[in-house]
Amino acid sequence: MRMIFKMLLPVLAAVSLLGCASGKGYTPSVQYEDTAEQGKVQGIGFESQDLVRMTKAMVADMLANPVLMDSPRPPRVVMDSEYFYNESSSRIDKRMITDRLRAELNKAAAGRIMFVARNYGDMVDSERASKRAGEVDTGTLPMTRTKAGADYRLGGRISTIDAIAPKSGAQSRYHQILFEMVDLETGLIPWSGLYDFKKSAQHDVIYQ
Amino acid sequence: MMSFISRTVAACLCLVLLGCVAGQPERLAIDPRYDSVAPALQVYMERVRTGGERNAVLNWEEAGLAALELGDTDTARSAFDEALLRIESVFSDTEAAAKARSVWYAESIKDFKGEPYERAMAFFYRGLVDMWDGDYENARAMFKSGLQQDAFAEEQQNRSDFALHMFMIGWCCQMLGDYTAADEAYGQLREFRPDFATPSRDDNALVILETGGAPQKYAAGLEMSELRFRRGATQGVSRVDVRGLPAYPMEDIYWQASTRGGREVDRIVRGKAEFKVVQESVGKVMTQAGTAVMASGMRKDARKETKYVGAALTLIGISQMVMAANVDARVDARFWRNLPNRIHVVTTHVPCAATLPVVFRDGSGSVVQGGATTVRLLPAGNGFLGRATFLSSLLYGQ
Numbered sequence: 001m002r003m004i005f006k007m008l009l010p011v012l013a014a015v016s017l018l019g020c021a022s023g024k025g026y027t028p029s030v031q032y033e034d035t036a037e038q039g040k041v042q043g044i045g046f047e048s049q050d051l052v053r054m055t056k057a058m059v060a061d062m063l064a065n066p067v068l069m070d071s072p073r074p075p076r077v078v079m080d081s082e083y084f085y086n087e088s089s090s091r092i093d094k095r096m097i098t099d100r101l102r103a104e105l106n107k108a109a110a111g112r113i114m115f116v117a118r119n120y121g122d123m124v125d126s127e128r129a130s131k132r133a134g135e136v137d138t139g140t141l142p143m144t145r146t147k148a149g150a151d152y153r154l155g156g157r158i159s160t161i162d163a164i165a166p167k168s169g170a171q172s173r174y175h176q177i178l179f180e181m182v183d184l185e186t187g188l189i190p191w192s193g194l195y196d197f198k199k200s201a202q203h204d205v206i207y208q
Numbered sequence: 209m210m211s212f213i214s215r216t217v218a219a220c221l222c223l224v225l226l227g228c229v230a231g232q233p234e235r236l237a238i239d240p241r242y243d244s245v246a247p248a249l250q251v252y253m254e255r256v257r258t259g260g261e262r263n264a265v266l267n268w269e270e271a272g273l274a275a276l277e278l279g280d281t282d283t284a285r286s287a288f289d290e291a292l293l294r295i296e297s298v299f300s301d302t303e304a305a306a307k308a309r310s311v312w313y314a315e316s317i318k319d320f321k322g323e324p325y326e327r328a329m330a331f332f333y334r335g336l337v338d339m340w341d342g343d344y345e346n347a348r349a350m351f352k353s354g355l356q357q358d359a360f361a362e363e364q365q366n367r368s369d370f371a372l373h374m375f376m377i378g379w380c381c382q383m384l385g386d387y388t389a390a391d392e393a394y395g396q397l398r399e400f401r402p403d404f405a406t407p408s409r410d411d412n413a414l415v416i417l418e419t420g421g422a423p424q425k426y427a428a429g430l431e432m433s434e435l436r437f438r439r440g441a442t443q444g445v446s447r448v449d450v451r452g453l454p455a456y457p458m459e460d461i462y463w464q465a466s467t468r469g470g471r472e473v474d475r476i477v478r479g480k481a482e483f484k485v486v487q488e489s490v491g492k493v494m495t496q497a498g499t500a501v502m503a504s505g506m507r508k509d510a511r512k513e514t515k516y517v518g519a520a521l522t523l524i525g526i527s528q529m530v531m532a533a534n535v536d537a538r539v540d541a542r543f544w545r546n547l548p549n550r551i552h553v554v555t556t557h558v559p560c561a562a563t564l565p566v567v568f569r570d571g572s573g574s575v576v577q578g579g580a581t582t583v584r585l586l587p588a589g590n591g592f593l594g595r596a597t598f599l600s601s602l603l604y605g606q
Contacts, residue, residue, distance in 0.1 A: 043296040086345040087389070089352035094345075162352075164359040169472065171356075201298040206308045206318050208360070208472035 044173040044199040045090040046158075054195040055100045058179055059108055067190035068152070068181065074114045077181070078153040079105070082118075088160035088175060098154060101179075116150045152190070155180045169208035172200035234260045245283055249274055262304065265291045266320045266542055269330050273546050277597065281337050288334040295321050295330060296353075308473075308540075311480045315473060316540040323471075325423070325464040326544045328354040328370055335376060336416070339383075342589035348380035358464070371400045372459035372551055379414055379555070382407065383591050404456055407555040413585050413592040415556070417455050419445040419568065420549025420599060423465040431537040433481035435474070437466040440549045444570040445598055448552045450583065451564045455552035462549055480537035487532035494525030548597065558592055561585050568598045 033039045036052040062068060068075055079102040081094035106115055117124065124147055130136045131143065161174040174196065181191040235257050242253045252271035259267045272287030308318035321327065331354030338347035355373040378393030387409065394406045421440030428436045439462040448455040498521030505515025558564075561584075568579030576598075583596035 041293075041297050043298055045296060086349060089349050089356060091346050091349050091353075160352075162356050162359075164356060166360050167472070169360070203298060204302070204305045205476065206305050206315065206473045207321050 042201070044171055044201050046088075046092050046175060050175070050197060051096060051100060054177060055097070055104055057195055058101060058193045059104045061193045062105060062181070062191060063108055065191045069109070069112055074109075074112050075151045076114045076116050076148055078116045078118050078150045078184075080119050080154065083153060083155040083182075084158075084179075085156070086158045088158045089162055090158070090160060090173070090175065092158060094158075097177075101154070114148075116148050118150075121147070150184055152181045153184055155182050166208075169203040169205065170200060171203070172198060174198040236260055236264055239286075242283070245275070246278055246280060248278060249280065249283065262317070262319050263542070264319070265294045265322060265330075266544060268294075269322070269326070269544050270546050272330075273333060273544075276333060276336070276595070277546075281340055284333065285337045285341075288330055288337065291330050292334060294319070295327050309476055311483055311535045311537075314536040314538040314540070315477055316538070316542060318540065320540070320542055322544060323425075323465065324357045324360045324468055325370075325461060326547070327357040328373065328464070329461070329544070329547055330354075331357065332373065332376070335380075336593065336595065339380070339414075339588040339593050340586060342587075344380040344383045344589055348377055348384075351376040351380065360468075369400050370459065370464060371397055371404075372553075374400070375404070375458055375553060379407065382409070383412075383589060401456075401458070404458075408557070410557045411555040412590070413556050413558045413594070414588075415450050415455065415554045415564065415566075415583055415585070416593070416595045417448045417450070417552040417554070417566065417583070418548035418550070418595070418597040419443070419448065419552070422543060422545050422547035422549070423462040425465075425541040425543040427539045427541045429481075430478070431481035431484055431535075433474075433477045433537040433539055435471070435539040435541065437462065440547075441599065442549055443599055444576050445550075445568045445579070446571045447569045447573075448554075448598075449567045449569065450554045451556065453554050453556065455554040457550055458553045459551040460549070461547055461551065474539075477537055477539050480535055484532050484535035484537055487528050487535065491525045491528030491530075491532055494521050494528065496525070498522030498525055548599075558585060561587055561592060564594065566596050 035048045038049055039047065068077075079098055081098045084094050084098055086092050086094055102115055105113060127136075128147070131138050156177065156179045159176045159178075163172045163174075164170070175198070176194065176196045179193040179195075180189050182189055236259065238253065238256055242256075245253060249271065252267070252274050256264065256267040256271055268287045268291040272284045272291065275281070275283035275287055302319075304318050307313040308315050322330070331350045335347040335350030335354070338344070338350060351373045355368055355370050355377070358370040358373070359368045374393055374397040378390045378397060381387070381390035381393055391406075394404075397404060398406075420442045423440055424438050426436055426438065428434050447457070498518045500518070501521055502515050502518030504510055505512075505518050556564075563582045563584050566581050566583045568576050568581075570576050579598065581596060581598075583594040585592040585594040
């Protein structure tokens with residue numbers, strides 16, 4: 001009997017230690033997630049799925065606008081974050097929104113809209129100066145007297161309404177994102193698009 | 209033979225307990241770029257690594273503020289991002305949360321997110337970094353989110369009364385040229401600080417002055433189940449002047465900490481404490497009764513079963529006392545140690561980045577020891593922002 005226990009003792013000790021150690025193993029794992037779907041880490045702020053869905057909806061909406069799309073000559077558009085304001089309580093990289101919108105619209109419009117790269121102004125200036133100074137040749141495209149002027153520019157605003165129920169720990173945030181295409185000659189707005197969503201979350205009672 | 213078996217079983221139990229107790233918190237893997245931070249920040253980074261996920265928010269907050277103190281805004285930016293990412297993520301029914309609710313674990317088993325005043329301050333400091341980055345829109349978003357945290361206060365009259373954040377929202381709007389929104393924010397601020405003079409539209413520089421030590425949390429009351437606060441060190445500073453201008457005492461962090469009111473989790477912790485006390489009392493009574501019954505069962509004229517009944521009662525009583533001893537009703541008293549006691553603000557107009565004289569004074573107007581210093585205004589978008597502290601926040605994090 002004594003021998004059996006002597007043999008069992010190290011086994012029991014090993015099992016007990018193993019049991020404790022395996023309670024919560026440290027094996028960090030990385031997984032790709034669908035950017036259009038809600039991720040594993042969630043909050044009530046502006047997230048990737050909101051960006052993807054919103055730009056998709058806005059691109060479809062703009063493509064259906066006759067003023068922009070049925071123009072005899074492709075309208076020139078500046079689509080950047082300069083006049084796109086974040087007045088919300090969510091930290092947002094506005095350029096992610098305007099970059100994605102521009103890229104998707106550029107692709108979908110297939111030449112029916114031309115985008116003016118104001119954000120690359122310095123780059124264009126530098127190349128134009130080099131060409132005119134004879135440092136480089138003129139390239140394959142015809143030279144122009146000036147850089148392209150724009151017909152329209154994107155404006156807009158991100159706003160939020162927050163609500164909190166202190167007793168239950170429930171929290172919600174309503175986002176409204178307004179996009180507007182402003183005629184840079186007349187100030188008219190031939191296209192506006194609104195995208196909104198509301199998220200709510202309940203913090204665990206231990207955080208209330 | 210029996211004694212050998214019991215010794216063996218006891219040894220195994222000891223090993224089980226030892227094995228569990230000896231388990232260290234999982235180290236947090238952090239970006240290798242933090243290996244090259246200033247030596248004074250290394251201690252904070254090591255704390256982030258060794259404190260694990262459970263203390264990540266707290267350790268990142270302290271590291272972020274220490275980095276800000278050293279003028280390392282890059283590290284401060286990413287440290288507060290790490291903290292806020294966790295604060296803003298919503299998890300429910302996690303293993304740690306379940307444990308924190310159970311009677312066998314202290315509340316501090318949960319991942320730290322801090323009390324509303326701590327969360328609000330994390331947003332505040334991230335907003336300051338945004339301002340230095342010239343991003344007043346996201347800075348304003350941070351101050352708005354910080355103000356939201358204060359809305360979790362249970363006492364109605366103290367909800368969303370973080371005057372500091374209201375002022376910062378107004379200042380951001382002013383720097384963005386949105387004077388309508390700025391006036392709105394300053395109007396809201398005047399409800400709580402009626403004597404605050406609205407900044408002039410010509411003002412382009414803001415100086416933030418922080419004095420004293422962090423409000424301290426401590427456990428008290430029945431089985432340490434009540435969360436209480438005491439004011440941190442003030443070092444006698446009661447006013448601050450910048451370039452001869454009196455800075456406005458905009459926020460009292462201790463006041464924000466201590467006026468939150470009860471928490472929902474307090475009811476759970478209180479329940480644990482009461483359970484522990486009841487189990488202890490019942491166990492004690494049963495043990496005493498069992499011992500008395502056993503004693504009477506030892507008498508010659510007693511029935512044989514009496515001592516067995518006594519032994520059974522004693523055993524149940526002891527087991528209840530053991531159970532009570534294992535109930536942990538302590539509240540979570542971890543706190544952000546390098547926060548200030550008070551925050552003062554002053555706005556002014558400067559033509560370019562400058563260094564301004566700062567004087568920290570006591571109640572009688574005398575300069576406190578070491579209270580004559582300077583603050584460096586750094587470009588912040590189309591304006592300037594400076595921050596000075598009396599009592600280095602590094603001191604409190606060490």
